[in-house]
Amino acid sequence: MKVKLILPALTEAGSPFWRPIKYSLFPPLGLATLAAYFASDDELQLVDQHVEKLRLDDCPDLVLIELYITNAKRGYAIAAAYRAKGVHVALGGLHVTALPDEAQLFGDTIFLGPAEQTFPQFLRDFRRGVPQKRYVSTTGRTLDGLPPLRRDLIRRHRYLVPNSLVISRGCPHHCDFCYKDAFFRDGKSFYTQRVDAIIREIAALPGRHLYFLDDHLLGDPGLARELFREMRGMGRVFQGAATVASILHGDLIEAAAAAGLRSLFVGFETFSPENLRQSNKNQNLQQDYRAAVRRLHDLGIMINGSFVFGLDHDDQDVFQRTVDWGVDNAITTATYHILTPYPGTRLYERMAAAGRLTTADWELYDTRHAVFTPARMTAAELEAGCWRAYREFYRWRNIWTAARTHSSWQHQLKHFFYTAGWKKFEPVWTAVVNLGGLRYALPLVELLLAEVKTAPGRHWEKLEMAEPVKRRHSGRSRADAK
Numbered sequence: 001m002k003v004k005l006i007l008p009a010l011t012e013a014g015s016p017f018w019r020p021i022k023y024s025l026f027p028p029l030g031l032a033t034l035a036a037y038f039a040s041d042d043e044l045q046l047v048d049q050h051v052e053k054l055r056l057d058d059c060p061d062l063v064l065i066e067l068y069i070t071n072a073k074r075g076y077a078i079a080a081a082y083r084a085k086g087v088h089v090a091l092g093g094l095h096v097t098a099l100p101d102e103a104q105l106f107g108d109t110i111f112l113g114p115a116e117q118t119f120p121q122f123l124r125d126f127r128r129g130v131p132q133k134r135y136v137s138t139t140g141r142t143l144d145g146l147p148p149l150r151r152d153l154i155r156r157h158r159y160l161v162p163n164s165l166v167i168s169r170g171c172p173h174h175c176d177f178c179y180k181d182a183f184f185r186d187g188k189s190f191y192t193q194r195v196d197a198i199i200r201e202i203a204a205l206p207g208r209h210l211y212f213l214d215d216h217l218l219g220d221p222g223l224a225r226e227l228f229r230e231m232r233g234m235g236r237v238f239q240g241a242a243t244v245a246s247i248l249h250g251d252l253i254e255a256a257a258a259a260g261l262r263s264l265f266v267g268f269e270t271f272s273p274e275n276l277r278q279s280n281k282n283q284n285l286q287q288d289y290r291a292a293v294r295r296l297h298d299l300g301i302m303i304n305g306s307f308v309f310g311l312d313h314d315d316q317d318v319f320q321r322t323v324d325w326g327v328d329n330a331i332t333t334a335t336y337h338i339l340t341p342y343p344g345t346r347l348y349e350r351m352a353a354a355g356r357l358t359t360a361d362w363e364l365y366d367t368r369h370a371v372f373t374p375a376r377m378t379a380a381e382l383e384a385g386c387w388r389a390y391r392e393f394y395r396w397r398n399i400w401t402a403a404r405t406h407s408s409w410q411h412q413l414k415h416f417f418y419t420a421g422w423k424k425f426e427p428v429w430t431a432v433v434n435l436g437g438l439r440y441a442l443p444l445v446e447l448l449l450a451e452v453k454t455a456p457g458r459h460w461e462k463l464e465m466a467e468p469v470k471r472r473h474s475g476r477s478r479a480d481a482k
């Protein structure tokens, strides 16, 4: 059987939002997971439209398409092209699960939720000629005994981070704006692989660098502790994501650093307790964000802070305040999102009931556009503020100010080159991607993630000596002052 697995581009190549390096980071792990269920004599082709051209002039027996919200339109068009030739098209992923009735119009078969348990049944039905229209994941979710991902189908050299992996599904928390509860409805919403399987997967990956794409790498403390113990001595450097609370409590983060954790994506999201409460992000309530930052920096771990703008208690000041906090606390990189009510979430239902949604053009649900009416500013002000925050945070002056806060010169240089490298050399990255040179960039990433010696506390002392952020805000903002 000939099978084509497709990840349609999340953003149209050539649009102002198209950043070749951003879309050449990670290979499509979901599709590589599904590919593992086919027989050895099936002929498989995995196409990621972010890094290669998608041809539609072939005629496979089966096409599988992964749909996120912003690639849904492109995915439906691809599905229509193949269905017109009589090819059976199956659709799955986050968007299909959120809006199954919409997706059903474009696919012969659709999958709701994670597919590890339902996909094998579909394959049996398909081979017998009786595929169903809809497969819904409910009971029996597990990652135990999964066949190994078909990494051989991934064109490693086209990605900056070919060694990305995901060792869990979901997350133990329930934030109102998150995809998670809708996607894992009707069954377990957080479960992990076993440590021995994870170690086997890691051992098979070449080089030193790893990127865990899990929503919350420290979400199961028992598993994380055992994993980090096993990883010590493997010589790996890795990146991942975790919550503020998990950094502050216990000594798991020290174990992670000893195993090679060098950079962490942290969901700070908002400084307002009202916003946190309204979003059901209770795990961030009453957590000392600055103490979390200090702890990470003392361990030599760089921070990618995630922040959301447009929550109901945000006013026009939120942008500059958030940028200043990031610079003052020497956050390495910042990701600023405009609040986005994804279909299927509690946030979406609330916004819809209040008549606040302003568009159903899913391509705009990319956290760069305001797709709802904000409470304390206009949609245009929200979008402009978000872009302003990016520009401000990544000004040379701010990059240098933040880098200098670290206690050792190695940490300062590392911060400076990591941040500048990510945002200040876009044309260079584009040239590297276009010339097929990403494979040569990985050693550079590994160098930037090398261990640095820190003098615990010094970074914190510098922050304590700095003029308190609040006071500075009562007058002019950092931008106005310059």
Ligand code: B12
Pocket: 010, 011, 017, 022, 023, 025, 026, 027, 028, 029, 030, 031, 033, 034, 064, 065, 066, 067, 068, 069, 070, 071, 090, 091, 092, 093, 094, 111, 113, 114, 115, 116, 119, 166, 170, 178, 179, 213, 214, 215, 337, 342, 365, 366, 367, 368
């Ligand atoms: C990697 C990644 C990306 C990559 C995407 C390319 C890629 N390689 O996948 C990049 C970096 C480009 C990216 C960008 C963005 N991302 Co992203 N990303 C992820 C991440 C971290 C991992 C995806 C992954 O590999 N998951 C693991 C695999 C195993 O799961 P899976 O892909 O869902 O596949 C399973 C099922 O869905 C199903 N399945 C999937 N496809 C199909 C198809 C068929 C036929 C079948 C049968 C089954 C099936 O089977 C698989 C096994 O169960 C997820 C977080 C997460 N935990 O998923 C966020 C996530 C998907 N991203 C998210 C967001 C918000 C974004 C951005 C909008 C953020 C931003 N502002 O930059 C942008 C998109 C910009 C745009 N214009 O759209 C949100 C999505 C929210 C939502 N409701 O849609 C997530 C969930 C993160 C989060 N916790 O909020 N992202």
Ligand code: SF4
Pocket: 170, 171, 172, 173, 174, 175, 178, 179, 180, 215, 216, 243, 267
């Ligand atoms: S902590 Fe992150 S992944 Fe978990 S529910 Fe909240 S937003 Fe989603």
